[in-house]
Amino acid sequence: xxxxxxxxxxxxxxxxxxxxxxxxTYKADGISEDMSFLEMLDVVNEGLIKKGDxxxxxxxxxxxxxxxxxxxxxxxxxxxxxRAVTTCQLHMRSFKDGETITIExxxxxxxxxxxxxxxxxxxxxxxxxxxxxxxxxxxxxxDANEIPIPKVIADEAFNSATCIQCGACVAACKNSSAMLFVxxxxxxxxxxxxxxxxxxxxxxxxxxxMDAEGFGNCTNTGACEAECxxxxxxxxxxxxxxxxxxxxxxxxxxxH
Amino acid sequence: xxxxxxxxxxxxxxxxIMSLTGLFICLFLVVHLIGNLQLFKDDSGQAFNSxxxxxxxxxxxxxxxxxxxxxxxxxxxxxLILTISNRKARPIGYAVxxxxxxxxxxxxxxxILGTIILIFLIIHMKDFLWEYHNNTSLxxxxxxxxxxxxxxxxxxxxAVTDKEYSHVDYVDPQSQTHxxxxxxxxxxxxxxxxxxxxxxxxxxxxxxxxxHLIHGFRSAFQTVGWDHKKLxxxxxxxxxxxxxxxxxxxxxxxxxxxxxCK
Ligand code: HEM
Ligand code: SF4
Ligand code: FES
Numbered sequence: 001x002x003x004x005x006x007x008x009x010x011x012x013x014x015x016x017x018x019x020x021x022x023x024x025t026y027k028a029d030g031i032s033e034d035m036s037f038l039e040m041l042d043v044v045n046e047g048l049i050k051k052g053d054x055x056x057x058x059x060x061x062x063x064x065x066x067x068x069x070x071x072x073x074x075x076x077x078x079x080x081x082x083r084a085v086t087t088c089q090l091h092m093r094s095f096k097d098g099e100t101i102t103i104e105x106x107x108x109x110x111x112x113x114x115x116x117x118x119x120x121x122x123x124x125x126x127x128x129x130x131x132x133x134x135x136x137x138x139x140x141x142x143d144a145n146e147i148p149i150p151k152v153i154a155d156e157a158f159n160s161a162t163c164i165q166c167g168a169c170v171a172a173c174k175n176s177s178a179m180l181f182v183x184x185x186x187x188x189x190x191x192x193x194x195x196x197x198x199x200x201x202x203x204x205x206x207x208x209x210m211d212a213e214g215f216g217n218c219t220n221t222g223a224c225e226a227e228c229x230x231x232x233x234x235x236x237x238x239x240x241x242x243x244x245x246x247x248x249x250x251x252x253x254x255x256h
Numbered sequence: 257x258x259x260x261x262x263x264x265x266x267x268x269x270x271x272x273i274m275s276l277t278g279l280f281i282c283l284f285l286v287v288h289l290i291g292n293l294q295l296f297k298d299d300s301g302q303a304f305n306s307x308x309x310x311x312x313x314x315x316x317x318x319x320x321x322x323x324x325x326x327x328x329x330x331x332x333x334x335x336l337i338l339t340i341s342n343r344k345a346r347p348i349g350y351a352v353x354x355x356x357x358x359x360x361x362x363x364x365x366x367x368i369l370g371t372i373i374l375i376f377l378i379i380h381m382k383d384f385l386w387e388y389h390n391n392t393s394l395x396x397x398x399x400x401x402x403x404x405x406x407x408x409x410x411x412x413x414x415a416v417t418d419k420e421y422s423h424v425d426y427v428d429p430q431s432q433t434h435x436x437x438x439x440x441x442x443x444x445x446x447x448x449x450x451x452x453x454x455x456x457x458x459x460x461x462x463x464x465x466x467x468h469l470i471h472g473f474r475s476a477f478q479t480v481g482w483d484h485k486k487l488x489x490x491x492x493x494x495x496x497x498x499x500x501x502x503x504x505x506x507x508x509x510x511x512x513x514x515x516x517c518k
Contacts, residue, residue: 010351023351069260076354102352110343174355174364176345177267207268216345217267217338219366225360235483241268242481248263 004030005097009044011056012104012225014113021113023102033093037080038063040092057116065229068164071171072117073104078168078227086166086229089209104173109177110213117127121174123213124165126183131205134183134194160187164229169224169232175216180224182210183240184232186230190243200247203256260488267341270334275476277331282473284324285503286463295510300411301442302399308388308441309423332374337369362467363475376461388441396421397440403432413440449514462508470500472509 007028014021028044035043038060061069070087074080080090095101103117111119121139149157159186169180186203189195195202218237226236247253259518265268291311311317355364362369396414401407414421414437424437451456473495477483482491506514 002442029483073350076350076352077357103353104350107346107348107350173359174359175342177342179267209268211267214345215267216342217271218469218479219338219342219363220478221279221357221359221363223358234478237480238481238483240481241271241479244268245272245481246268246427248259254259 003033003097005012005033005092005095005099005209007031007040007095007098008100010100010102011117013056013116014105015115017112017114021215025072031092033091035092036063037072037074037087037092042179057114057118059118060088065089066164068166069084071106071119071167073106073171078171079108079229084228084229084231085091086164089229095111100171106167108170108176108215110165110176110215111167111170119167121165121167123215124167124178125179127182127206127209128165128185130209131198131202133190134189135198136194138194149192153191157188157191160191160232160236163188163228163232164230166229168227170215172223172227173216173218174221174223175219177218177235178210178215179218180228180232180234180242182206183236186240186243187236190239199243200251200253201255203243204247204253205238208255270338270476271479273334274331274338275479277327277334278463278472278476280324280327281331282469282476282499285507289503289506292507292510295442295445297515298407299401299409300399301397301440301446302401302411302436302438304442304445305397305399305438306436309425309438312388313423328377332370335367335370343380347364358472363471366468366471368440369419369464372461372464373468376457376464379457384441387444388439392416395440395443396437397443399434399436399438401434403427403434406434413443445510446514446518449511452515455511455515458511459508464505465507466504469504470496473499489513 009026009028010023011026012021013024024107026044026048028040031040031043038058041056041058059069059071061067063070065086065088068086070079072079072087074090079085079087081094082090105111105113105117106119106121108119110123111121116121130242141176163184164182165183167178167181170176170178175178186206189202190199220234220237225232264273270407291307294307295301297303311321355361379395393416395416398412398414400410400412421437421439423439424435427434474488474491477487477491
């Protein structure tokens with residue numbers, strides 16, 4: 001039989017973006033170790049609702065690690081203590097009976113708190129809208145191998161494209177830098193033939209938007225890579241820098 | 257704003273300045289160390305004092321040293337600008353922060369390590385460079401070494417009197433001796449490193465430089481975008497062993513050598 005555990009939660013509660021907010025302590029008793037972290041919060045929330053209290057607000061959607069909505073800074077780490085998982089994939093067996101768990105929202109000026117643990121990550125959308133797309137109509141499905149792409153390049157582009165825009169990289173970074181996210185989005189298109197037309201405009205536009213959103217500056221600590229649920233690698237940041245400096249110093253394409 | 261200033265005011269542009277200035281200072285460290293190794297020569301400072309004179313009086317070297325000061329200053333100023341901007345990017349911090357779970361501590365404390373280095377540099381330049389140029393009571397020394405037996409140097413300290421000495425360095429053809437009269441920076445170095453806390457200051461600062469460069473050297477290559485799979489292991493090796501350990505250890509060996517062996 002799987003064990004049940006009793007936990008103490010220290011949860012960040014904040015009524016609105018303007019509210020100062022603070023920690024509130026809750027008891028989570030009889031939690032099954034097979035539950036996901038979000039299911040554990042569901043149990044706590046049911047208790048709160050029964051008592052007529054405001055349930056804890058947190059982001060979630062797919063609950064299978066693909067949408068990037070769930071966040072939560074758990075005991076000093078984004079998505080909790082396990083590597084390469086989102087919070088919805090984090091099981092309660094990763095915690096010990098009797099443990100105190102501190103739960104905070106992503107902290108960054110560019111990710112303002114909406115309520116409690118839920119943050120506004122629209123800054124990522126605006127960076128994507130600045131250039132993270134291909135404008136030309138791609139038409140119908142082409143024949144296989146009509147556009148040859150070396151396997152290593154295809155694999156690398158695919159790896160970059162697995163980023164789910166969760167923002168854990170920003171949350172983990174001591175500088176609140178968004179460079180892992182932006183570099184993944186730059187890379188997935190810069191590597192492929194379809195992305196070439198806008199390659200040098202794209203990187204300039206996305207970096208400019210990233211700066212305008214008020215994200216910090218990477219110092220290559222590697223915290224983002226270590227905490228990314230999709231294991232996006234630091235190579236992407238080096239590639240983005242290469243693309244950016246090439247665009248700025250050697251290419252005609254400019255942004256205004 | 258022009259394209260150029262726009263580039264360098266962007267986050268990546270500022271990072272480029274950090275990395276290029278940082279790498280230039282790394283190059284300077286190598287040159288500085290090679291010069292300073294002459295302090296280990298058992299010649300009472302003949303070679304070192306001549307070298308010090310050359311480095312401070314040969315115009316191209318003087319130009320490069322002013323560029324070097326500007327670059328160190330630029331590195332520190334951009335470090336400050338970036339640190340302020342990073343602070344602004346997270347106005348409310350975490351109550352619980354487990355940084356050691358995902359990154360090495362020196363990579364997270366480059367600013368603190370850099371500040372230790374900066375304070376060290378100010379003390380170092382005041383005590384040796386400034387004194388060398390401006391302290392009129394620094395003694396001179398006269399060295400005579402026969403060309404047949406260059407290891408055997410005869411030293412005459414020239415005490416500070418009203419008489420002004422000037423630098424001479426020549427080979428006397430008659431007596432076949434190499435004669436040098438030079439400001440005795442070597443003596444200043446030797447005397448300074450007889451003070452235990454001064455030696456400790458140097459050793460601690462070299463440890464700070466080591467940790468700064470164990471992260472900084474490879475970080476600079478990542479910043480400029482040079483991270484090819486074949487290159488990274490070489491850069492990591494150089495960053496850790498040459499710049500992080502051997503160079504700082506060799507610098508730290510100088511005060512330790514004078515303290516214990518002279
Ligand atoms: C011996 C002198 C120094 C050397 C050789 C050196 C070298 C470097 C290198 C190579 C980097 C990596 C740049 C990058 O990541 O792109 C770096 C980063 C850094 N340095 Fe220095 N540095 C020195 C002194 C200083 C001083 C005096 C300060 C501050 C007062 C400082 C503050 C920093 C900071 C905050 C970073 C991290 C910033 C970043 O990675 O973007 N450094 N340094
Ligand atoms: S790079 Fe990783 S951590 Fe950052 S947004 Fe994408 S998936 Fe999340
Ligand atoms: S809820 Fe979709 S990734 Fe966690």
